[in-house]
Amino acid sequence: MAQSVVILGTQWGDEGKGKIVDLLAHEADAVVRFQGGHNAGHTLVVGGRKTVLHVIPSGVLTDRARCLIGNGVVVAPHALIEEIRGLEANGIEVRPRLGISPACPAILGCHEALDRAKERSRGKKAIGTTGRGIGPAYEDKASRLGLRLADLADPARLADKLDAVIDYHNFLLTRYYDADPVDGQQIADDAARQGEELKPMFADVTGELHDLRRAGRAILFEGAQGSLLDIDHGTYPFVTSSNTTVGGVMTGAGVGPGDIDYVLGITKAYATRVGSGPFPTELDDADGRMMAERGVEFGATTGRPRRCGWLDAVALKRMVRINGITGLCITKLDVLDAFDRVRICVDYEGVDGFPVGAEEWSRARPVYEDMPGWDGDTQGLTDADKLPAAACAYLDRLEELIEAPVHMLSTGPERDANVILRHPFG
Numbered sequence: 001m002a003q004s005v006v007i008l009g010t011q012w013g014d015e016g017k018g019k020i021v022d023l024l025a026h027e028a029d030a031v032v033r034f035q036g037g038h039n040a041g042h043t044l045v046v047g048g049r050k051t052v053l054h055v056i057p058s059g060v061l062t063d064r065a066r067c068l069i070g071n072g073v074v075v076a077p078h079a080l081i082e083e084i085r086g087l088e089a090n091g092i093e094v095r096p097r098l099g100i101s102p103a104c105p106a107i108l109g110c111h112e113a114l115d116r117a118k119e120r121s122r123g124k125k126a127i128g129t130t131g132r133g134i135g136p137a138y139e140d141k142a143s144r145l146g147l148r149l150a151d152l153a154d155p156a157r158l159a160d161k162l163d164a165v166i167d168y169h170n171f172l173l174t175r176y177y178d179a180d181p182v183d184g185q186q187i188a189d190d191a192a193r194q195g196e197e198l199k200p201m202f203a204d205v206t207g208e209l210h211d212l213r214r215a216g217r218a219i220l221f222e223g224a225q226g227s228l229l230d231i232d233h234g235t236y237p238f239v240t241s242s243n244t245t246v247g248g249v250m251t252g253a254g255v256g257p258g259d260i261d262y263v264l265g266i267t268k269a270y271a272t273r274v275g276s277g278p279f280p281t282e283l284d285d286a287d288g289r290m291m292a293e294r295g296v297e298f299g300a301t302t303g304r305p306r307r308c309g310w311l312d313a314v315a316l317k318r319m320v321r322i323n324g325i326t327g328l329c330i331t332k333l334d335v336l337d338a339f340d341r342v343r344i345c346v347d348y349e350g351v352d353g354f355p356v357g358a359e360e361w362s363r364a365r366p367v368y369e370d371m372p373g374w375d376g377d378t379q380g381l382t383d384a385d386k387l388p389a390a391a392c393a394y395l396d397r398l399e400e401l402i403e404a405p406v407h408m409l410s411t412g413p414e415r416d417a418n419v420i421l422r423h424p425f426g
């Protein structure tokens with residue numbers, strides 16, 4: 001029986017992780033975010049009510065799971081506080097259950113301004129970031145200039161460190177990017193107030209996780225974005241700034257590989273991407289439009305329409321291996337119910353080996369295998385025996401191609417709309 005489960009997106013994000021985390025969180029004693037920030041948007045529908053979480057672990061909608069934000073997460077204090085207050089306004093108790101690592105890099109107003117200025121300066125090569133300051137905050141972490149949440153909660157440390165950050169960023173904004181400077185005093189005042197509000201929730205997240213593990217408690221690690229947005233393994237430079245693959249769990253929460261018992265990869269039955277960057281199976285035709293319409297493909301964080309295409313088994317197989325995936329959860333299979341034939345990309349033409357970065361990715365032309373579509377509605381199914389035979393054949397072929405088993409299907413937005421073949425917690 002698995003005691004510690006990791007949930008990761010295996011495509012470009014938006015695979016439907018939030019719902020699965022919410023489902024499994026009911027079995028967990030702790031739910032942990034370990035990378036990314038409020039660029040994520042995890043949509044949960046419980047009792048017909050939709051909640052979108054950006055940085056608070058999806059376990060917050062259960063009544064017992066401890067919610068932990070590990071050191072690998074970049075935290076915008078204003079966004080976190082707004083999210084806490086929004087949940088509280090809906091009667092959900094958050095503060096006593098939330099543990100935040102004081103080592104989390106802080107996203108300040110200057111990071112958001114820089115994110116926007118950098119995107120503008122990239123022109124046609126813009127990454128299409130969420131504009132949340134994620135990249136600049138991780139840059140400051142790597143350059144060892146950035147402030148951590150611990151600094152915000154200590155007035156003397158904040159005063160000592162913030163000026164240098166603001167000076168540097170304002171120099172970049174005005175002299176390099178030809179943009180307006182940020183108001184340093186405003187950022188300092190906000191940061192001090194926010195640091196004080198967040199301080200009671202500071203916790204030794206890594207230590208707590210070690211204790212939970214030793215006590216035999218169930219832990220769920222909640223990935224954000226998807227593996228193809230990983231800064232090292234994704235479609236660089238059209239990626240996010242963190243390791244969205246399994247290594248991020250260890251560095252972003254402070255646990256060892258032996259502390260992970262099961263890795264669940266979440267994969268949409270087709271593929272979507274928001275923002276720019278290569279997407280070999282992207283469709284610009286009626287099929288793509290039907291996927292977008294049936295799948296309601298709009299970004300949970302920015303509301304941007306998502307690009308749609310067929311499932312890419314070449315990329316998926318690679319991500320299965322990088323992450324050591326134990327089993328897959330296929331989401332939104334019902335979106336394909338309307339197609340007479342479904343396609344799977346089984347090879348790339350135009351590139352030698354697996355693409356290294358955007359240049360190689362953009363040369364990759366998909367080679368498709370076609371499979372018959374299925375008659376019947378898979379939405380809301382909970383019983384594997386009721387799956388149409390052609391849908392089973394599609395899933396069997398997928399398993400064969402990527403050399404990993406399908407353990408779950410998500411068949412609708414509601415918490416209980418799933419077919420569970422093997423439960424990750426056993």
Ligand code: IMP
Nearest residue numbers: 013039040041128129130239240274275
């Ligand atoms: P950033 O993470 O805001 O720097 O954006 C970098 C890239 O990652 C852009 O293409 C974004 O659209 C994409 N991205 C970031 N977060 C998410 C997410 O949660 N879902 C899907 N795409 C995302």
